[in-house]
Amino acid sequence: MLNEDALHIKNLGYCYKRAAQPVIRQLDLVVKEGSRFGLFGPNGAGKTTLMSLMTGLLPYPQGSIRLFGKEIKENSSFVKSTIGFVPQDFSFYEELTPAENLEFFGAWYGLNSRQISDATTTLLKVMGLQHVAGKPLKEFSGGMKRRVNLAIGVMNNPRILFLDEPTVGVDVQSRNAIIGYLKEINRNGTTLVYTSHQLKEAEDLCTEVALMDGGSIISQGTLDELKQQHRQEGLEGLFLQLTGRDYRD
Numbered sequence: 413m414l415n416e417d418a419l420h421i422k423n424l425g426y427c428y429k430r431a432a433q434p435v436i437r438q439l440d441l442v443v444k445e446g447s448r449f450g451l452f453g454p455n456g457a458g459k460t461t462l463m464s465l466m467t468g469l470l471p472y473p474q475g476s477i478r479l480f481g482k483e484i485k486e487n488s489s490f491v492k493s494t495i496g497f498v499p500q501d502f503s504f505y506e507e508l509t510p511a512e513n514l515e516f517f518g519a520w521y522g523l524n525s526r527q528i529s530d531a532t533t534t535l536l537k538v539m540g541l542q543h544v545a546g547k548p549l550k551e552f553s554g555g556m557k558r559r560v561n562l563a564i565g566v567m568n569n570p571r572i573l574f575l576d577e578p579t580v581g582v583d584v585q586s587r588n589a590i591i592g593y594l595k596e597i598n599r600n601g602t603t604l605v606y607t608s609h610q611l612k613e614a615e616d617l618c619t620e621v622a623l624m625d626g627g628s629i630i631s632q633g634t635l636d637e638l639k640q641q642h643r644q645e646g647l648e649g650l651f652l653q654l655t656g657r658d659y660r661d
């Protein structure tokens with residue numbers, strides 16, 4: 413159902429072990445189902461940490477994260493069947509072929525052999541990987557590896573897909589293919605939660621944005637709303653106005 417909250421985060425806090433200060437502080441965030449949501453902020457703002465919390469990879473001692481109304485730490489099998497995750501670091505086996513990787517991750521998601529075989533055929537075609545389906549990933553270019561990383565993240569046809577810098581280091585062709593595919597699955601109902609430093613790409617992809625700094629959300633709305641509110645023509649100007657020009661790391 414559109415307009416339901418896909419994600420509802422309240423008063424979230426997180427501190428890494430032995431770190432002097434929390435990385436996520438009293439963070440509130442709502443993502444509506446069906447949106448293409450972009451999360452932006454300087455290096456070290458806490459985006460990857462927040463992704464890890466939202467996908468259940470890190471436990472959260474403080475606050476609440478509800479995924480389609482369910483608290484994620486109490487509903488791990490619901491989370492596994494509902495989300496897809498495309499992490500910033502490649503999350504596959506370099507010695508295996510794309511088809512073998514998809515088979516492995518499909519089984520991990522709990523898909524049956526027919527579902528795995530159908531998803532593999534479709535995704536190899538969509539990602540333009542049919543001609544290298546039998547080669548190990550260690551022989552692939554960066555763009556091809558990014559496309560495999562994405563294919564793994566969408567194998568279970570997720571209701572919500574989290575993407576942490578999914579196009580870093582890719583050429584224009586791969587970028588176009590990846591962004592085009594993300595728009596297509598969003599039209600078919602998948603909510604997207606995406607982070608990137610590619611702000612032009614983000615303007616094209618995202619319907620809603622949030623800016624993050626120092627572990628909190630400092631501004632959230634549709635891109636048009638925020639541009640108007642802060643009298644900026646683009647996301648880059650908005651970003652610099654709200655987060656400043658100093659290095660963070």
Ligand SMILES: Nc1ncnc2c1ncn2[C@@H]1O[C@H](COP(=O)(O)OP(=O)(O)OP(=O)(O)O)[C@@H](O)[C@H]1O
Binds near residue numbers: 435454456459461462
């Ligand atoms: N495993 C860890 N242990 C301790 N501190 C960490 C760990 N991972 C990240 N941090 C720290 O947490 C803060 C937020 O890091 P995080 O990677 O979430 O930021 P980010 O917004 O994703 O940055 P970037 O844009 O560079 O990817 C940084 O100060 C970082 O040094």
